[in-house]
Amino acid sequence: MQTLKQTRFLTKNYSNLQGLRTLPMGLCLLLVSLWANAQHGPARDLTLPVLMAGVCLLLLLAIDRYYRRVFGRVKGLLSRADLLLWGAAGVLALAAFLVDSNTALNLPFSTLGLVFAADLLVSGLLFWGRAKLPLVGNLLLAVVIAILSILPVLGFSGWWTVLGIKHSVLALTSLFGVYVIIGGVIGHIYFIRALPKTAESQHG
Numbered sequence: 001m002q003t004l005k006q007t008r009f010l011t012k013n014y015s016n017l018q019g020l021r022t023l024p025m026g027l028c029l030l031l032v033s034l035w036a037n038a039q040h041g042p043a044r045d046l047t048l049p050v051l052m053a054g055v056c057l058l059l060l061l062a063i064d065r066y067y068r069r070v071f072g073r074v075k076g077l078l079s080r081a082d083l084l085l086w087g088a089a090g091v092l093a094l095a096a097f098l099v100d101s102n103t104a105l106n107l108p109f110s111t112l113g114l115v116f117a118a119d120l121l122v123s124g125l126l127f128w129g130r131a132k133l134p135l136v137g138n139l140l141l142a143v144v145i146a147i148l149s150i151l152p153v154l155g156f157s158g159w160w161t162v163l164g165i166k167h168s169v170l171a172l173t174s175l176f177g178v179y180v181i182i183g184g185v186i187g188h189i190y191f192i193r194a195l196p197k198t199a200e201s202q203h204g
Helices: 004-012 019-037 047-071 082-100 111-127 131-155 161-163 169-192 196-204
Strands: none
Touching: 019 047, 019 169, 082 111, 082 169, 111 131, 111 169, 131 161, 131 169, 161 169
């Protein structure tokens, strides 16, 4: 029974557990955030971020080829509810980004940060229940981001300037990018160790 549950978990989360796939996204998010932080006034030349995105896309294609060649493919078992959840998370993140970027609102907390924290909490509990290391990582970062998001309400405004970052949005997107990179490596390690022994020994 335990083996059957493990097999179902690996099959359902086969792509998610292939953590190296998330590295290009995290790297792109981090690099674009740092690029935006280095700008003075409205950005006029978008050549560099476009090149960054292009390089990250090529890296993603190379990683996808690696996984297919070494580990093969498994038809995913994501339900319609899972897809709706990911779609809703994306819409909420975009809406929160627009809210935080609107200087006229000047909210005393980060909406984007709270959305990030909620996404990490929900995805951790729903998808990583059997993967203890990714689950703990998700929950810890959810707590950290939630605290950072409400620090201005507690009287600690401008904490991001200590990191040399101009805006809380850029600080949170940079932090999230770093987590995606580290979390991707952790997910890949878990993926390798969670494979059946025969497959693990065969793929080294």
